[in-house]
Amino acid sequence: MDETAPPTRRTGSGRGRASGRVGIRDVARDAGVSVATVSRVLADDGYPVSEASRRKVLESVARLNFVPNDLARGLSQDRTNTVGVIVPNLANLYYARVLLGVEEVAAQNGMSIIFCNTNHNLANRERDIKLLLQKRVDGIIICGSGTDYENSAGRLADGPAPFVVLGRNEKLDYPAVHADNRRAGYTATRHLVDLGHTRIAFLTGPERWSDGNDRVAGYKACLADHGLDFDPDLLIRCDFAEQDAYERMTQRGHAGMGFSACLAGNDRIALGAMAAAIDLGLRVPEDLAFVGFDNIATSLYMRPSLTTMDMPAQRMGAEGMRLMLRILAGEAVPSRTVFDAALLVRQSSGGLR
Template identity: 35%
Template sequence: MATMKQVAEKARVSTTTVSHVINNTRVVSSDVRERVLNVIQELRYIPSAVARSLKNDRTHTIGMMIPNNSNPYFAELIQGIEDESFKLGYNIILCNSYDDPKKQVAYIRVLMEKRIDGLILVSSGSDAELSQLLDDESIPKVLVDRELTGVAADFIESNHEQGGYLATKYLLDLGHRNIACVSGPQDLLPSRDRVSGYMKALAEAGVAFREDNLLHSDFTSQGGFTAFQQLLALANPPTAIFVSNDLMAIGGICAANQAGIKIPEELSVIGYDDIALASFSTPPLTTVVQPKYDIGVLTARVLVDRINNSELPFRRELLATGLTVRQSTAPLKSS
């Protein structure tokens, strides 16, 4: 691999001049600049990002931590973040905690050691060590979807309570009254907010909440499959189920099919996220739409603004949700 010294020797300039050409830190005559750039291309010299960061105090690198990359929701969110970051001149280092708070802390320490300019975090639940680490580090950061107590950061999420309300109200408008909810983990704020929306819609319609109609799972297809088995085994099983993400809804539909229950004729199912796979489930899934790509784009912009000006007031952005109606929901059939 070529070195800066070799570039300087072949271009007949000093290493300092090569550095100024690469980093734009001093005016260099056009003929010298062109000569240096031609040699860089000829030798395929790759400047050290670490060395440049030591001089400029910038690596133009953003660290991102997500809970689980097997969830397509995060893939679509990441696409928005990557596209916008690239436009703004930043690269992404992606880490996956697999819902392990300890691994999450370890990875964030690694990212800090890589001298990232900023951090995007979708946390794997609350953790005292994580909160302390982020509080101690002055690095610019944006929290997405899941806020952390005591951490001063920009915060971006979609309106999860509104999403839960829209889903449940739609099922109520179809005539359903025995509506179950398969929520995500109880310790996550988005899960609790979606349940709040579910409860609000039931209360507005004068429908009594049944405790056995609310289950908490883990945002996986297997979790949804198991939850549906439990709900469908009730003495008075629901006629409709609101599920807190599409993966669990698709797993649940599989459980209903195995039990011989027709969807949507005998059971209406509505998911949450509107991942690309939702259009191709059997039947195609009615679901709450999260503006995933838009959240990603906004997240990247907010973080770069914070990197460029640490004195900006912290932003809290709440993006609206919507509803996409497909074939997994239908009006309640009269007995």
């Protein structure tokens, strides 16, 4: 039987407390029921509550604009229904696609997401991990490959929350979801070799980037399989953004290009390098062909459109969230889930005839 209390009528804004924050006790007084009844209605967990009391509670919730305190509810249940997601750089549209996949599956399962952007800064990363654990998230999804999380590996393993990694990182012993980047690098290189190129540069990211290193390994393997020598001078390092790629390509142009095609470690690198080539008076793809990685939205709509490897970012984000849900449910999950990438042939490589 529901406990009842004398109803309280309110005027004006309907805010329950002087502080302006409506609490569960305010809802109980307004509806004329006990706090326990309000909790049972809001939990909607099957506990028997009369239809009349349920209707009173829901009407009061709407009238008072009451928002349940999910954190307090989660603490009482040892769950917050919240997952933290750490990304290296939200300016990279690849990670925007990853987050779409994570968020879609989270929303389907009643989970909330807290996003943290490190901007490739190690201090920010440490701060974000600490912040998420303090907020008692149920788990943390780490986006990005490389060595960025090595120093945290021991602390993460001893922490209260499970982790899933989106990207290949052999130093973190957690379930990981990533693309077969070696195969992707091989496929992209073979496309250019099939078009007749024998001097192919690779403009890639820093050495700490595992995904990029796997793509370079595929590039080298393809050259070897086709009887082409790897020239270390054609492996050009830059950061992940357009400006640095533009500057590196401009420098190479002034020094004498020495290659007829260029693989770019991601589409942002490709966009900067292509802009530099065009500003140097080169024709794309007649004088210099380009292939990128990621298939970000702008790659299709620039001119010439960018041939690219379609890395399944959104699918990987969705799968990472599914793995997290399985872990939280106590299920065993695979240590590695690997996706293949598809070559999208467009104008920049000269593959469209």
